[in-house]
Amino acid sequence: MGDGTKQAPCIMCARVTAHHVLARQDRSDDDVRDVYYFLACAGCGAVSMADIWNAGGQDEAAYYPSPISRKPPEWLWKLRFLFGDSERPLGELLHEIYEAVQGKQNRLALMGIRAFFEQLMIAKVGDQGTFNANLNKFLEEGFIAKIQLTAIKHILESGHAAIHRGYKPVEHDLSTALNILEAITETIYFHEQEAKEVAARVPPRGSVVKSEGSLPPHLTRPTFPNPS
Numbered sequence: 239m240g241d242g243t244k245q246a247p248c249i250m251c252a253r254v255t256a257h258h259v260l261a262r263q264d265r266s267d268d269d270v271r272d273v274y275y276f277l278a279c280a281g282c283g284a285v286s287m288a289d290i291w292n293a294g295g296q297d298e299a300a301y302y303p304s305p306i307s308r309k310p311p312e313w314l315w316k317l318r319f320l321f322g323d324s325e326r327p328l329g330e331l332l333h334e335i336y337e338a339v340q341g342k343q344n345r346l347a348l349m350g351i352r353a354f355f356e357q358l359m360i361a362k363v364g365d366q367g368t369f370n371a372n373l374n375k376f377l378e379e380g381f382i383a384k385i386q387l388t389a390i391k392h393i394l395e396s397g398h399a400a401i402h403r404g405y406k407p408v409e410h411d412l413s414t415a416l417n418i419l420e421a422i423t424e425t426i427y428f429h430e431q432e433a434k435e436v437a438a439r440v441p442p443r444g445s446v447v448k449s450e451g452s453l454p455p456h457l458t459r460p461t462f463p464n465p466s
């Protein structure tokens with residue numbers, strides 16, 4: 239591949255993509271070939287920089303910002319900027335968790351995930367005094383299903399081990415914890431809102447929606463008033 243395009247990791251696409259070379263700065267000397275590239279992802283347009291050098295062996299590369307293995311959820315900015323005072327700190331914390339994930343600071347990320355669950359539960363059901371009491375109340379009030387309770391307990395336990403017992407989570411465990419955190423947060427803050435919007439568009443029982451294509455009266459089912 240020539241200098242017109244280069245393969246490089248894109249932080250927005252979260253994978254290696256073709257990049258257009260916007261500018262090139264050669265800092266090579268007699269011993270080391272060292273070239274800096276200013277790049278734009280050919281897919282999404284995100285701009286980054288690459289330093290590619292070779293001191294006699296294989297090419298080596300550093301990228302700025304650092305490549306990411308996991309993309310933050312698309313709703314993260316909404317949690318940071320569109321919700322009220324009790325949710326904004328959750329958005330800020332999740333943003334920092336992703337910064338830690340990107341920097342491969344797995345222990346910090348896991349501690350952050352534990353703190354996130356604690357704050358999420360307190361925001362929704364108030365502080366019941368202990369982690370377990372918060373978790374039980376969270377379940378009782380229907381924010382999570384029983385099957386998620388066990389998963390959260392495992393995450394909280396691994397977060398506790400990271401804080402107190404020097405446990406270093408592998409990337410896969412961290413990814414599982416993030417999947418669970420994202421699924422629960424999305425259900426609570428976004429699916430509920432979306433469901434309300436759907437409900438607002440559905441005509442109440444007993445009302446008839448007239449349209450040009452509606453069936454003649456003898457072919458439609460009778461409607462009854464809502465018994466509630």
Ligand SMILES: [Zn+2]
Nearest residue numbers: 248251279282
């Ligand atoms: Zn991209």
